[in-house]
Amino acid sequence: MAAGSLLEVIGRTPSVWLDRMIAARGLEGRILAKLDYLNPGFSKKDRAAKGIIEMAEASGDLRPGQTVVELTSGNMGTGLAIVCGIKGYPFVAVMSRGNSVERARMMEALGAEVVLVDQLPGSVPGQVSGGDLAQVDKVAMEIVAERGAYRADQFHHAGNARAHLETTGPEMWRDSDEELTAFVDFAGSGGTYGGTMTALKEFKRDIRGYVLEPIGAAALSGAEVTQPEHPMQGGGYAMAELDFLRNAPVDGYITVTGEQARATARAMAKEEGIFGGFSAGANVAAALDLLAGPEKGGVVGVVICDSGLKYLSTDLWA
Numbered sequence: 607m608a609a610g611s612l613l614e615v616i617g618r619t620p621s622v623w624l625d626r627m628i629a630a631r632g633l634e635g636r637i638l639a640k641l642d643y644l645n646p647g648f649s650k651k652d653r654a655a656k657g658i659i660e661m662a663e664a665s666g667d668l669r670p671g672q673t674v675v676e677l678t679s680g681n682m683g684t685g686l687a688i689v690c691g692i693k694g695y696p697f698v699a700v701m702s703r704g705n706s707v708e709r710a711r712m713m714e715a716l717g718a719e720v721v722l723v724d725q726l727p728g729s730v731p732g733q734v735s736g737g738d739l740a741q742v743d744k745v746a747m748e749i750v751a752e753r754g755a756y757r758a759d760q761f762h763h764a765g766n767a768r769a770h771l772e773t774t775g776p777e778m779w780r781d782s783d784e785e786l787t788a789f790v791d792f793a794g795s796g797g798t799y800g801g802t803m804t805a806l807k808e809f810k811r812d813i814r815g816y817v818l819e820p821i822g823a824a825a826l827s828g829a830e831v832t833q834p835e836h837p838m839q840g841g842g843y844a845m846a847e848l849d850f851l852r853n854a855p856v857d858g859y860i861t862v863t864g865e866q867a868r869a870t871a872r873a874m875a876k877e878e879g880i881f882g883g884f885s886a887g888a889n890v891a892a893a894l895d896l897l898a899g900p901e902k903g904g905v906v907g908v909v910i911c912d913s914g915l916k917y918l919s920t921d922l923w924a
C-alpha cells in the first residue's frame with residue numbers, strides 16, 4: 607500500500623547479517639546491521655527529526671507555521687528539512703563548514719535555509735570538533751532569538767531518544783529473531799544509543815550495551831581527551847556528558863580510530879555491498895573488535911547510520 611506521505615516511510619528499515627565479513631575474518635558470532643541509510647533522508651536521523659517535531663506539536667511547544675532551527679552535521683538537518691517541509695514549518699539548518707558540502711546541497715534542495723559557520727582557527731575541514739560545534743550552537747541560538755523560532759535541540763529534546771526507544775530498538779530486536787546479545791553505537795547526541803539500548807534492555811535484561819567513541823576523544827568513558835579531531839562526522843564530540851546517556855544502561859566503552867572506521871566502511875562496501883558512511887564503518891569496526899574479544903560468539907547489533915554518498919567529497923572513498 608502506498609504511503610500518504612514520506613513521513614510514513616521513515617523507519618522500518620531492513621536489517622542484514624554481516625556473515626560474509628565475519629567468515630572472512632574467522633570470527634565467531636554474528637553482526638546484525640540495521641540499514642538506516644535507506645531512510646528517506648539517507649540517515650537514521652530522520653527518525654529523530656520526526657520524533658522531535660511530532661512531540662513538540664503534541665505538547666503545543668511548536669506553533670503552526672513557526673520556523674524551526676537546529677544545529678546539524680547534515681543528517682539531522684536533512685531529516686528536519688523533510689519533516690518540516692511536509693508539515694509546513696520553515697526550517698533553518700545551522701552547520702559547520704567542516705561538514706561535507708553534499709549535506710548543505712541536499713538540505714537546500716529539500717527547502718531548508720542553510721547557514722554555514724566557520725570552523726575554529728586551525729581546524730581541519732572534515733574534522734568537526736566539540737569546539738566547532740559550540741560555535742554552531744551559538745549561531746543557532748542567535749537565529750532562534752532573532753526569529754522567535756523553535757529550536758529542535760537534538761542534544762536535549764526527549765523526542766530524539768524516544769524515537770529510537772519506540773522504533774530502532776524494537777525493530778532490531780525483532781529483526782534479530784530476539785537473538786541480540788549486545789549493541790554498540792557511536793555517540794553524537796547519544797539519542798540512538800540511549801533510546802535503542804533502553805528498549806533492548808526491556809526485551810532482554812542481560813543484553814550488553816557499548817558506547818563507541820573515537821580514540822583520543824573518549825570523554826564519555828572518562829578518558830583524557832588528547833585528539834579531538836577525527837573524520838567520523840556526526841558524533842565523537844568529546845563531551846563529558848550527554849543527556850541521553852545519563853539514565854541509559856551502559857555496560858562498557860570502546861574506541862576505534864578514524865582509519866579503522868574508514869577501512870571498515872570500505873570493506874563493508876566491497877564484502878557486503880553496504881555503502882555506509884564513516885560512523886557506520888566505526889560501528890562495524892567496534893562490533894568486529896567485540897566479537898574478537900569480550901563478545902566472542904555473540905550477536906552484536908549496529909546501525910548503518912548514513913549513506914556513503916554523503917562522503918563523496920571526502921577521503922572516505924578516495
Ligand SMILES: Cc1ncc(COP(=O)(O)O)c(C=O)c1O
Nearest residue numbers: 681794795796797798840885911
Ligand atoms: C552519520 C552519523 N553518525 C552518528 C551520529 C550520532 O547519532 P546520535 O546523535 O543518535 O548519537 C549522527 C548524528 O547526527 C550522524 O549523523
